[in-house]
Amino acid sequence: MKQSTELRAAISRTRIRPLAAADLDALVAIDKGVSGRARPGFYEKRLARLARDPSAFVALGAERDGKIVGFIFARLYEGEFGGKLPEAALDAIGVAVEMQRQGIGRLLLDGMTAAMRIHGIAEIATQTDWFDTDLAVFFAEAGFALAPRLVLERSVGETVGAVPSPRTTSPRVATGAEVDYSSASGDDFAALSHDRVPIRSMTSGDVAGMLAIDRRITGRDRTPYFKRKAAEAMDESGIRVSLVAEIDGEIGGFVMARVEFGEFGSLEPEAVLDTIGVAASHGHKGIGSALISQLMTNLVGLRIEHVRTEVDWNHFGLLSFLDRMGFHPYRRLALRRVVG
Numbered sequence: 001m002k003q004s005t006e007l008r009a010a011i012s013r014t015r016i017r018p019l020a021a022a023d024l025d026a027l028v029a030i031d032k033g034v035s036g037r038a039r040p041g042f043y044e045k046r047l048a049r050l051a052r053d054p055s056a057f058v059a060l061g062a063e064r065d066g067k068i069v070g071f072i073f074a075r076l077y078e079g080e081f082g083g084k085l086p087e088a089a090l091d092a093i094g095v096a097v098e099m100q101r102q103g104i105g106r107l108l109l110d111g112m113t114a115a116m117r118i119h120g121i122a123e124i125a126t127q128t129d130w131f132d133t134d135l136a137v138f139f140a141e142a143g144f145a146l147a148p149r150l151v152l153e154r155s156v157g158e159t160v161g162a163v164p165s166p167r168t169t170s171p172r173v174a175t176g177a178e179v180d181y182s183s184a185s186g187d188d189f190a191a192l193s194h195d196r197v198p199i200r201s202m203t204s205g206d207v208a209g210m211l212a213i214d215r216r217i218t219g220r221d222r223t224p225y226f227k228r229k230a231a232e233a234m235d236e237s238g239i240r241v242s243l244v245a246e247i248d249g250e251i252g253g254f255v256m257a258r259v260e261f262g263e264f265g266s267l268e269p270e271a272v273l274d275t276i277g278v279a280a281s282h283g284h285k286g287i288g289s290a291l292i293s294q295l296m297t298n299l300v301g302l303r304i305e306h307v308r309t310e311v312d313w314n315h316f317g318l319l320s321f322l323d324r325m326g327f328h329p330y331r332r333l334a335l336r337r338v339v340g
Contacts, residue, residue, distance in 0.1 A: 011103050016111035019059040021047050026068035033097045058115045062104045070095040072108040088116055090126040109142050116339045124337045144335040152322055153308045153330035156299045197290035202242040204230045209251030213277045229256050241298055245287045253278035253287040255295055271299050273309040292325045310334055
C-alpha cells in the first residue's frame with residue numbers, strides 16, 4: 001500500500017506539456033541514458049521541424065518538479081506507405097532511466113492519444129524491434145496489436161548503384177488498377193537502369209505531375225501529403241533523396257524517400273522509402289527499377305547502409321516489385337492502436 005501511495009503521489013506531480021526547443025538537452029540526456037548513445041542531431045532536427053510545421057507533429061514532454069523526465073514524438077500523416085486513412089506514427093518515446101516503471105510512459109501515451117482525437121486521427125502506428133521485449137510488452141499493455149503490414153529492408157550495397165539481379169521466378173500478376181512499377185523482363189541491372197532513364201531530384205514544381213500519377217494509382221487526392229513531402233525535401237537540402245523520372249518533359253514516375261536518424265529507436269542513420277509511383281503510360285519501361293537504382297546510388301554517397309519501408313501484407317504487386325529490388329522482411333514488428 002505504501003508503494004502504491006507513493007507512486008500515485010509521484011504521478012500527481014507529473015505534468016504533460018508540449019515540447020519546446022529549450023527541451024533539447026533534456027531529451028538528448030534521457031535518450032542517451034536509455035540507448036547508450038547521444039543523438040542530438042535527431043532531436044534537434046525534429047524540434048526544428050515541429051517549429052516549422054506544428055500541425056504535422058504531436059510532441060509532448062513529461063515534467064516533474066520542473067524537470068523533463070520523459071518525452072514522446074508522433075508524426076501526423078495521410079498516405080505514407082500507401083495508407084488510406086489519416087494516421088499518426090509514434091516514432092520516439094523515452095523515459096529517464098531512474099523514472100521508469102512509474103507510469104510516465106502511459107501518461108505520455110494517454111496525452112498523445114487525447115491530442116490524436118483533436119486531430120481526427122483514427123489510428124496510431126509504431127514499430128518495434130522484436131528483440132526489444134520490454135518495449136513490445138509496454139505497447140501490448142497499452143492496447144497496440146500487430147498491424148496487417150510488413151516491414152521490409154534492403155542493404156544499399158557497397159557498389160555504387162548496385163541493385164540485386166532480378167529473380168528468376170516470374171512476378172505475381174497484379175489485379176485491378178495495380179501499376180507495373182518496373183518490368184522484370186529484359187531489365188539489365190548490371191548496366192544501371194537509371195543510366196537509361198533520366199532521373200533527377202524532386203522539386204516543388206513536380207507536385208502536380210506526381211499527384212496525377214498518384215490519383216491514377218490510388219483513386220484519391222493526397223495533395224496535403226505530397227505538398228508536405230515536397231516542402232521537407234526543399235527545406236532539408238542536405239538529405240534530398242526524393243527523385244522523379246522525367247520523360248519528354250513529363251513526370252513518368254517518382255520515389256519519395258527520406259533519411260532518418262533515430263526513428264523507432266534506430267541507432268544508425270537509415271533511409272525510409274515512403275511512396276513510389278509510375279505513370280500507366282510509361283509502364284514496362286524499367287522506370288521503377290531506375291528510380292530505386294538511382295536512390296541507392298545517392299544513398300551510397302550519403303553513407304547510408306540500409307533502406308526501410310512498410311507495405312500492406314496483401315499488396316502483392318508492390319511486394320513483388322520490392323522483392324525483385326532486393327527488399328526482404330526485417331526484424332521489426334508493425335503495430336497499430338485504434339484511437340478510442
